[in-house]
Amino acid sequence: MSQKVPSIISSIVSCKCPRCREGKVFPHSAFNLFGFSKTNDHCPNCGLKFEHETGFFWGAMYISYAFGTIIMIVFGVLAINLDWSFAKIAAVLVPTMLLITPFSYRYSRILLLYLLSPNRHFDKKYV
Numbered sequence: 001m002s003q004k005v006p007s008i009i010s011s012i013v014s015c016k017c018p019r020c021r022e023g024k025v026f027p028h029s030a031f032n033l034f035g036f037s038k039t040n041d042h043c044p045n046c047g048l049k050f051e052h053e054t055g056f057f058w059g060a061m062y063i064s065y066a067f068g069t070i071i072m073i074v075f076g077v078l079a080i081n082l083d084w085s086f087a088k089i090a091a092v093l094v095p096t097m098l099l100i101t102p103f104s105y106r107y108s109r110i111l112l113l114y115l116l117s118p119n120r121h122f123d124k125k126y127v
């Protein structure tokens with residue numbers, strides 16, 4: 001009997017644990033305004049401690065900064081090509097940045113866990 005193992009891409013997109021790809025990293029939905037930033041201390045499935053040292057998730061701030069920078073560059077190029085006024089740019093960009101904040105927050109932590117964390121690799125024995 002073989003159990004289908006989730007792909008790394010689907011695990012990243014669905015914010016699952018990097019070791020078992022089953023447990024949720026975040027207990028609440030990204031659309032939960034007051035709970036989107038809560039991160040589980042341990043994986044509810046395999047027990048992996050997500051923040052393995054104090055301040056570990058500070059590194060996610062740099063990834064989040066990169067997300068914001070990419071969006072600003074895309075908007076800048078669009079604004080220049082579409083000849084938008086500053087007011088129009090601000091009217092579009094500010095709500096967009098506010099709306100993506102929960103996703104930027106979460107995916108920067110997920111990418112940090114998956115890509116930049118040693119000893120956080122997938123292990124079949126936890127599936």
Ligand SMILES: [Zn+2]
Nearest residue numbers: 017020043046
């Ligand atoms: Zn896990």
